Amino acid sequence: MAEVMLRPRLEALLGHRGSWWADLDRSLLAALALILSLGLVMLASASVSVAEEAGAGPLHFLTRQLIFLPVALTGALIALRIPLERVQALATPLMLFAVFLLTLVLVPGVGHEANGATRWLPIGLFNVQVSEVARVLLLVYVAAQIQRHIVELQQSPRPLIGLALVLVVVGLLLLAQPDFGSLAILIATVGTMVFIAGTPLLVLMLLASAGGVGAAALIVSSPYRLERLIAFRDPWADPFDTGFQLTQSLIAVGRGEWLGVGLGNSVQKLYYLPEAHTDFLFAVLAEELGFVGMAAVIALFAFVVWRACLIGARALRGDDVFAGLLAYGVGVWLALQTFVNMGVNLGLLPTKGLTLPLMSYGGSSLVMNALALGLLLRVDFEQRRAARSASRMPRRGVPT
Numbered sequence: 001m002a003e004v005m006l007r008p009r010l011e012a013l014l015g016h017r018g019s020w021w022a023d024l025d026r027s028l029l030a031a032l033a034l035i036l037s038l039g040l041v042m043l044a045s046a047s048v049s050v051a052e053e054a055g056a057g058p059l060h061f062l063t064r065q066l067i068f069l070p071v072a073l074t075g076a077l078i079a080l081r082i083p084l085e086r087v088q089a090l091a092t093p094l095m096l097f098a099v100f101l102l103t104l105v106l107v108p109g110v111g112h113e114a115n116g117a118t119r120w121l122p123i124g125l126f127n128v129q130v131s132e133v134a135r136v137l138l139l140v141y142v143a144a145q146i147q148r149h150i151v152e153l154q155q156s157p158r159p160l161i162g163l164a165l166v167l168v169v170v171g172l173l174l175l176a177q178p179d180f181g182s183l184a185i186l187i188a189t190v191g192t193m194v195f196i197a198g199t200p201l202l203v204l205m206l207l208a209s210a211g212g213v214g215a216a217a218l219i220v221s222s223p224y225r226l227e228r229l230i231a232f233r234d235p236w237a238d239p240f241d242t243g244f245q246l247t248q249s250l251i252a253v254g255r256g257e258w259l260g261v262g263l264g265n266s267v268q269k270l271y272y273l274p275e276a277h278t279d280f281l282f283a284v285l286a287e288e289l290g291f292v293g294m295a296a297v298i299a300l301f302a303f304v305v306w307r308a309c310l311i312g313a314r315a316l317r318g319d320d321v322f323a324g325l326l327a328y329g330v331g332v333w334l335a336l337q338t339f340v341n342m343g344v345n346l347g348l349l350p351t352k353g354l355t356l357p358l359m360s361y362g363g364s365s366l367v368m369n370a371l372a373l374g375l376l377l378r379v380d381f382e383q384r385r386a387a388r389s390a391s392r393m394p395r396r397g398v399p400t
Contacts, residue, residue, distance in 0.1 A: 023384040025377065028307045032358070032373060035300050039281075039359030040065065045263060046284040047277035047361060049270045061277055061361050064126075068363035072370035079374030084382060087375070088322050091144030095166065098134035098141075102173035105130045117353075119177045120364075131174060131182040132368040138170065139333065139372070142190050143325040146197045150321050154198040160207075163190075180218060180225065181352040185340070187211055189333045193325050196316075232350035248273045249280050249345050252287040260290030277361045279353055282345040297359075298342070305335040311380045318383065327379045330372050 040062065047061035054060070105111035105121050112120040112127050120127035142163065149159035167190065174183040191211070195204055219225045227242055235243030235250070252268035255261060266287045269276040276284050286294050308331025315324035334357055341356045343349035355362055357369050 023381050023388065025307060025311070025380045025384075028304065028377070028380070031300050031303050031307075035297070035304070035358045038297065038300075039356075040069075041263070042281055042285050042288075042359060043277055043361055045266065045288060046269050046281050050277055053271065064363065065361055065366065068126075068366050071363075072367045075367050076370040076374035076377070079371050080378050080381065082378070084320075084323050084326075084378060087140060087378075088144045088147070091141045094137040095141035098137040099166075099169060099173070101130040102134055102170060106173065106176055117177055117179065119179055126363055128364040129362065131177070131179050132362075132364045134170065135182065135186060135333065136368050136372045136375075138166075138186065139189070139326065139329040140375075141166070142193055143322050143329060146193060146325055147322040150197060153194075154200075157199065157203040160194065160199070160203070175218070178222075179353075180222075181340070181354045184215065185333060185336050185354070188336055189329055192332045193329050196312075196328055197321070197325065228350045228352075232347075235347070245274050245280070245351050246344075246347055249283040250347050252280075252283040253346060256287040256290040256293075258291050260286070260288045260293055263288050278355050279341070279360070280345055281360045282342050282356055286345070301334070301338045301357075305331045305338075307331075308334065308376055311376065311383065314383050315379055318386065320383075323379045323382065327376055330376045333372070 043065055044059060044062040048058045051058055051060035057063075101121070105118060110121070111118040112122045114120065119129050119131060121130055122128075145159070145163050146153060153159045167187065170186070171183050174180075174186075191204070191207065194207075219229060231238065231242035231246065235246040237243060239247040248268055252266065252273055255267070261267075266276075266284050268287055269284050273280050273283060282294070282297070285297065289296075308327055312324045312327035312331060315321075315327055318324075337354055337357055340349060340352060340354050341360075344352055344354070355365055358366065
């Protein structure tokens with residue numbers, strides 16, 4: 001019934017009547033739908049006490065997230081509808097727009113400050129986190145730039161100079177917010193894309209070494225970053241101050257054991273675990289659904305990343321460098337941010353303000369995640385459509 005109702009709309013949106021369903025990765029769509037649905041359930045559970053503390057109804061944050069859901073789905077459908085050639089042609093304007101947003105948020109009186117960081121632009125009743133928008137736009141730009149200089153890049157690092165200058169500007173703007181976590185994920189993602197493009201290994205090693213030295217310098221030069229690193233080494237040394245977030249998260253994970261305490265029965269979300277509906281949603285999930293729930297979520301994300309890599313590899317085999325690198329970029333970003341968020345929740349990494357994609361609370365994050373995944377689906381859609389068209393072409397020498 002649902003398929004009968006949705007088919008005409010999707011056919012119109014995709015512009016390929018009769019073959020739209022065959023040209024979509026249904027397994028990838030199913031995995032994304034499961035992640036999103038489970039995220040909404042866990043958000044409803046984890047945000048109850050936070051909403052009540054703010055003087056709102058218990059489902060306040062879930063309601064706000066649901067408001068953004070149609071916007072996110074519309075963004076994904078738009079990305080799925082636009083040919084990649086047009087997206088590639090807009091790469092430079094999109095990059096300039098990203099830099100503009102990152103600059104605008106730092107203008108006094110324009111950007112919204114929270115918890116000592118200025119990362120949001122107020123738009124009506126909502127705040128948009130500009131780094132989320134910039135990340136997707138920059139992935140498009142990087143893929144387009146590498147595609148443009150792919151042959152030269154495999155022989156000389158010279159084409160990386162222009163790309164490095166853009167990343168330096170973006171990095172300085174992100175550090176001014178400050179948003180070290182987003183910058184680290186962006187640099188790592190771009191580095192992986194450059195590696196996949198065939199950049200000489202020596203060049204990559206030099207760039208990685210320079211990046212490591214720069215990251216270490218930023219950590220040492222910033223008291224709060226250094227404090228987080230020290231607290232990570234032994235959170236129980238100061239469990240009520242610097243180690244508070246990590247110790248509360250570990251308590252939540254430990255209480256979950258194998259099967260969890262039951263959906264809605266988390267104790268740590270009741271004013272103990274800070275940011276339970278955003279940065280530490282995974283810890284609440286671990287407490288309520290246990291190891292089994294954690295394993296299921298990790299498996300879903302791993303499947304999505306695996307599919308993204310397969311899509312990217314297929315596009316590169318077809319000599320579509322832009323599409324392949326864009327798919328890899330989306331997959332690598334998703335893998336890195338998911339790993340960092342889960343690693344923080346499990347005490348494997350120092351505390352960092354990165355949310356769990358598609359699951360944590362955040363309207364701009366949800367919309368931009370959906371847009372990025374829509375681009376991934378578009379890459380797969382075009383590859384499947386091209387393969388279908390090739391299979392229908394008559395072979396030379398074979399009578400039709």
